[in-house]
Amino acid sequence: MLHDRTEALDPLADAEDGVVKNRAKVGSARPSSLLYTYGPGAIMDLPGFSVMPAGLDDWEPIWKRRPFIPSIIEPRLLNVVRLHLGPQVDGLRPFPWQPKKGAMSKEGDDLGIPSRVFPQLFRCTGCDFLGPLPRFSYANTHPFRPDLAQFTHKNCPGRGRQRAGSTARKRESPAVPAQHLLTCANGHLDEFPYALWVHRGGKCPRAELPDLKMRDANVGKSVGSTIQCASCGATRGMAEAQGGVGRDKLPQKCRGRHPHLNAFDAECDARPALIMMGASNLWFASTQSIIVMPRTDAEEKEALADRLRVELGVEQVQQFGAQVDVIRALAIAKHIDMAGITDDDVVAAVADVLAPADSEAERHEKLAAWDPVDLLVPEWRYLQKPSLFPQQQNSSGLMVTEMQRGLELHERIGRVVAVNQMKKINAVLGFTRLDEMDRVNDLVSRLVKLARTGKPTWVPATEDRGEGIFLQLDSAAVDGWEQGILASPLWDAHKEAHRRNFSRRFSETAKLVDPDTRLPAPRYWLLHSLSHALIREMAMSSGYGAASLTERIYGWSASPQREAAAGLLICTTASDSEGTLGGLVALSEPARLQGLVVSALRRASRCSSDPVCAMRTPSDPEDFLHGAACHCCSFASETSCEKANRFLDRRFLLNLPTATGDTVSGFFGSVDAL
Structure with a gap:
């Protein structure tokens, strides 16, 4: 959406029927992309310009x-947010x-994500003029073609020099963002100060607000663009601003700008760095997700x-909290299902809404002790109780089936569970720039x-539905194998590489965290x-592309x-449909799964980059967080991996040679024994 900088953001501000004027809608995106790729603070590149969700x-x-x-009710995830x-969320x-x-x-038509045009410095493609948005x-104007929206430079003279007295008609040239x-x-983002x-x-020396030009470098001359002042003729290449040396030439103090909030922070102690508009490290979403499980009685209360807090508000609950009938009537009026809810349940819910929140000190103490694994524990425990599966509550959206193990399935895979239906809820907590917070599980203070x-008081969330396959390894075998790995030189190399990677992060708060704990x-x-080996193999048999399959470890x-x-x-989910087609869960059938596992492990035993890939071990000064793993194998x-292709090593799966010539004990042994 677009807006005038002097007015409030409003997607309908210029969408009057029967009037030819600029329309508000400039594009669309799927909920998943708005959550993980183009959320508030990110830059969404459109055909003619770019916008930033507000x-x-x-x-x-x-x-x-x-x-x-509308709201998504899931107490377990809301408590983490x-x-x-x-507690105000x-x-x-x-x-x-x-x-x-x-x-x-x-x-x-009256709904949409309000956005701001950003960057607001544009370059004319006809004459190279570089100026602010109002120029x-x-x-x-087309009601069904928001992709045609664009900014243009009227009366563009072009790049050719006009002769004195020439009557050549000036044209209107498209403009593109600088x-x-x-x-x-610290997550601030600002326009580049081209004039400075x-x-x-x-x-x-000749003009207070000089016109600038941005000229693309010719092949063979220099890298990047050149900025020229039309008034005094000064020129300077943008290549000088790149790298560590170039950073010393940039402003040494950050202005603390947040374009998505149209605001500035009072102070910022970080040094600015040059970044390009389409850089992959411009915006990293920080999200948490859960699989909806059948709720206990306590969770139902x-x-x-949560519904009363959201729909009625704390003030209204406080006003009528002693009158159960009134609370019940107000809840029904707000479309809250009160069937089967007793008066005692209402009283308990009212008490929960009015209970005092933890102090900031208590909250920060709990947050310091919190681990993302805490979200996974209830799911793991539920999957360990097959006796609960027949009585599962379908209202939760979860339907799982304990599958029979195939006689030829590898003995170290202990259980197989078909997830026929599942519902996954994802919520965004904030975002970071330059370095992903989850890369080192950094301190929450880094979140913008x-x-x-x-x-x-609320955060965006999506509700996905889909299917999957759960595999459980033999616990005793994993324990014994892990003890051997912890004593190996390969693990020592991975641990040292992780420490180096941790210390080199852009995040200033990473130095406050012990890397070995992460x-x-x-x-x-x-x-x-x-998981990665199975995703590659399942993509060829399930009917879903590899990018549609995701993992949960x-x-x-x-x-x-x-x-x-x-x-x-391994699951596949979609936020804009009622579920998936069953092609993935069908692979849990014993005959199909045991052949698929063998095929996946055999493919993982070789790589077109071997022996380089199979022997890759990080050593000082290298800090990559993987071993025998690459794009080929x-x-x-990014949509499939929960750790951005870190913490992978095929040598942990199978017996492969190392750089020193010895072998690490792979969990599944030799490929010849499969």
């Missing part, structure tokens, strides 16, 4: 167009979208409290705020490598808080 404050007027705001962002909301009944109907004209930006490790750059930190106050155990590497050692786990779930797409 912060959550600007979404409120959009939601108020509906009599009630509150732990990270504060009262709900998870889907993206403002509504399906249409017909192609020409207008349901949902260009905007056109978006690609260079400044960012810092070309004048080497000073002012133009907690869910009712989603609202101007830094304390949102290195996954060998069993995680084993399960992760096996249950791999942690025993601790006082939880029992050990060694299993993996193990790496998966």
Whole structure:
């Protein structure tokens, strides 16, 4: 969506019927891409320009167009969001979208994601003029072609020199965003100061606000673009701003700008760095997800409290909390299902809503002790109880079936569970720039705020449905194998590489964390490598592309808080449909699965980059977080891997040679024995 910088963001501000004017809609995206790729603070590249989804404050007027705001009720995930962002978060909301009944109907036309044009410095493709947004004209008049929206430079003189007295007609040339930006490790993002750059930190001697030109370098001359001042003739190449040497020539103080919030932070102690508009490290989403499990009685009461908190509000619950009948009537009016809810349940829910929240000190203490694995433990425990499967509550969206093990299935795979139906909920906590927080499981203080106050009352979430296959390895065999790996030189090399990788992060808060506490155990590497091998093999038999399959690894050692786990779930989900077609869960049939596992392991035993790949071991100064794994044999797409292709090594699966000539004991032994 677009807006005038002096007005509030509003997707319908210029969509009047029967009037030819610029329309608000400039594009669309799937919920999953808005969650993981183009959320608030990210740059979405459109055909003619780019926009940045705004912060959550600007979404409120959009939601108020509906009599009630939809919400996703999942207490387990909401509690984690509150732990990270504060107790004021009262709900998870889907993206403002509504399906249409017909192609020409207008349901949902008043909903959308408000966005800002960013960057707001443009370059004319006809004359190379570089200037701010108001110097260009905007056109978006076609009701069904938002892709035609663009900015143009009227009266563009072109690149040729006009003779004095020439009457040649000037043209209107398209304009494109200037690609260079400044960012810092604290998540700020700003326009590149081209005027200061070309004048080497000073002012133009001939004009207070000089016109600039951005010329692309000719082949063979220099790398990057050249900035030229039209008033004084000063020129400077953008190549000088690149790298460590170039960073010293940039402004040494960050202005603290958050374009998605249209605001500035008062102070920022980080140094700016040059970044290109399409760089992959410009925006990293920080998300948490859960698989919806059948709720216990306690969780059902907690869910009712969440609904009352969201739909009625704390003030209304406080006002009528002593009157159960009134609370019940208000809840029914807000479309809350009260069937089977007793008066005692209502009283307990009201007490939960009105209970005092933890203090900030208590919340930060709990957050310091929190581990992302805590979200996986209930799922693992449920999958360990086949006796619960026949009585499963289908209202949760989960339907699983214990499968018979094939006689020829590898003996170290202990159990197979078909996940016929599942529902997965994903919520965004914030984002980082330059370096992904999950890369080192960094401190939560690195997250860029989603609202101007830094304390949102809700966060965006998606609800996905799909299917999958769960495999559990033999626990005793994993324990014995892991002890051997921990004493091997290969594991020592991986541990040292992880320490080097940790210390070289852009994040300033990473130095406050012990890197050894963030290195996954060998069993995680084993399960992760096996998962990637199976994803590649299943993609050829399930009817889904490899990028549509995702993994969920249950791999942690025993601790006082939880029992050990060694299993993996490969699933496919979609947020804009009622589920999937069953092609993946069909592979859990014993005859098909045992052949698929053997084939996957045999493919993993060789790589077109062997022997280089099979013997790859990080050594100082290398800091890569994988061993015998590469794009040819193990790496998966970003949509499939939960660790961005880190913590992979085929030598943990099978006996492969190492750089020193000896072999590490692979969990599944020799490929010849398969």
